[in-house]
Amino acid sequence: MVGEGDVPKSNLLFSIFKTGTVTLVMKVITDAKGKFNASGLPVGDFDFKWELNTYITVTETNVHIAAGKELKRKIVLKKV
Numbered sequence: 001m002v003g004e005g006d007v008p009k010s011n012l013l014f015s016i017f018k019t020g021t022v023t024l025v026m027k028v029i030t031d032a033k034g035k036f037n038a039s040g041l042p043v044g045d046f047d048f049k050w051e052l053n054t055y056i057t058v059t060e061t062n063v064h065i066a067a068g069k070e071l072k073r074k075i076v077l078k079k080v
Helices: none
Strands: 013-018 024-029 044-051 058-065
Touching: none
Parallel strands: none
Antiparallel strands: 013 024, 013 044, 044 058
16 A cells, blocks of 8 residues: 555555445554555455545445455555
């Protein structure tokens, strides 16, 4: 996860919900390099939310997780 100017963002909260619900499946925090690991996520469809103080929250809905596949994302956060 990076902020404006391509600077990695640590301590960003990444939440994963069952698609279309507020049922939390997993929550992780990014490391000093803006990376996270959500291994162990079951196969299915999910909504993603990235949050960090002073930045606009980013959401992504209906993301499909397939068995044995790695899913990568590069999210750019913008200041409020």
